[in-house]
Amino acid sequence: MLESYIDILNRGDIVAFPTETVYGLGASAWNPEAIHKIYKTKGRPSDNPLIVHVSDVTMVHDFASTIPEEAYDLMENFWPGPLTLIFKKKPEVLDIITAGLNTVAIRMPNHPIALSLIREAGPLVAPSANTSGKPSPTKAVHVLEDFGSDFPVVDGGPCDVGIESTVLDISTRPFEIYRPGFISKMDIQNVSGNGIVAYHTPQKTDKPKSPGMKYTHYSPDATVKWLEDFAEIDDSSNLILVHSPERQKSKGKNVIDYNSDFELMTKELYDRFRQADKEDYKSIIIEPFSKKECSNKLVMAMLNRIEKAIGK
């Protein structure tokens, strides 16, 4: 079933495929023309580097020039899985992957289809398979919405995690989290030994350390905002996402109640953003997280994606 997609990759073309986080748009990591097609298809700015996807730790040696000791523990604990590691790069890594940086981002996805494609076609660079600026795709149909109904996408059903991987720079000290995700700061700290982990706070310099972070991603056309006034729940032009069990049960087909299930809310977030646009909702209104809820390991990542969609 995968043969035809492997053929497409081997002849220098691009294919969308499922991972456990979101669907990726893949090209061979050694083929600059194929990688160029990724930027063109997505309308992605050329200063935004790509993640190399591997199926085996030995592949990391082809891209990373230095592998810090803690990296082995991180790879052993979290790969395959939603953690991207940034290493110092080898000179032979294509500039079109790293956008001219001296580092390279690598991850091993936890999805049988992604792993089979990489085993057969070699390491693949893959950004999320959405038009730049749209929410990342978590279902094959989202890819077709953005790139057209004929676009080659391997359908693996809905993605389990639903938001992009945690991006961790281990080429500097302290280690820095550029993008929070399912693997939390605490998860990383627990296995990184002496490697201290910090959230990256962008400085106002010309060259951001992780270029992708400066773009407003994940934005549906509908306005995204926090729920302040419960009267808005009665306005059927709003799609409302709520989660706290203390809140009075609200009814209405426009109210989605996650009842403290943050995993499900994370998994469905981008699908809800896309649903709002397809069904012409004016706004997506999300119940704020209480202090107690903020101790949940997914809240940091969810806050990051929601605030980006709000445009902060």
Ligand code: TXA
């Ligand atoms: O879960 C994921 O990571 C998905 C799936 C498909 O694997 N991929 C994904 O790729 O989200 P993309 O291109 O949408 O996001 C990659 C992020 C961008 O913010 C980019 O700037 C950052 O990783 N990045 C890549 N290489 C980097 C590097 N060398 N230094 C700093 N940031 C880097």
Ligand code: MG
């Ligand atoms: Mg993306």
